[in-house]
Amino acid sequence: MSEHGTPDDLKSLGERLDKARRDREAEAGRDGKVVGYREGAFGFAFRIGLDLVIPLVGGVGLGWLIDGWLGTRPWAMVVLFFLGAGAGMMNVYRAVMGLGSAVGYRPAERREERPTRENGARPLDEE
């Protein structure tokens, strides 16, 4: 702070702001961490409930439809019931572990090697 004490040193301030913004932006989407998703406990509970139940109900419904088309009642429904239950549990696991909505069961690897990040990451509203 003190080394940039002169009031007309706006250029370096701008540079530092740009750098801070770039760093923040580069962090976005890393580790599959959800940066901005804040809800109350009730909202979170509601979300978890939906995430658990929707794939289960949807899976059974989809299985019922497939059975209707293929005449394989009740096998598609049985299979999709268990898959839906699994999908619901995966959703809840990801939500609780803070992995966001990405696939998999552990944080994504860092994507340092992506070339697009390095060149000219500018803030969104600067155009």
Next chain:
Amino acid sequence: MAVAETSPLHQFTVESLVPIHVGTFNLSFSNSALFMVIAVALITAFLVLSTRGARLVPTRWQSLAELSYEFVAGMVRENVGHEGRPYFPFVFSIFMFVLFGNLISLIPGSFAFTAHIVVTFALALTVFIAVTLVGFIRHGFHFLSFFVPRGMPALMVPLMVPIEILSYLFRPISLSVRLFANMMAGHTMLLVFAGFILSLGVFGVLPLAIDVALILFEVLVAVLQAYVFAILTCLYFQDAIHLH
């Protein structure tokens, strides 16, 4: 669907204002459509009028418009990153539409179109299709590797791939149900308590007090649900853009 006038659910009845029938399709202009048009008109008026003759030191309206822009821009920047910039207009439109739909539905006598699963599901389906298209355009068929998480034991693949595909397919449903259920529950609850106000006589003050508190809560829910809808859209874009 016939619902009695006094029912708390009567407010959700769709009535056609201008009947239009094309072939077997009923394309009537309904009260739901009317309020969607009102929402779009209000958003356009708000953004166009407030930024007309934009100044360096913003007026109150201009700063409101800038605030909403900055809010969504920050959301996209933080959740999707630099590559998310092309999708900002899409996220912003969705956010403003849901936000205005939720907020004008709280004005007495208006119609809550975001409390209808048809509307929210259509919105969620648009997001789903957009995200899937973006994924395929950016990564080609490599996008399908999205369903095979890295570091998964080969033994688990036949089990996990269908599970991942299922949970991907049902995203638009949970996205739409979340918004629809919140709005529908809030509006129904408001009218249930309102129904007690007159019938309880003097003690009607109690449900009235509850309704006053509820309507404040509903304003919060209206903004929060628009935020959640937009941020989940951002997260889906993040998934599709940065394959893991």
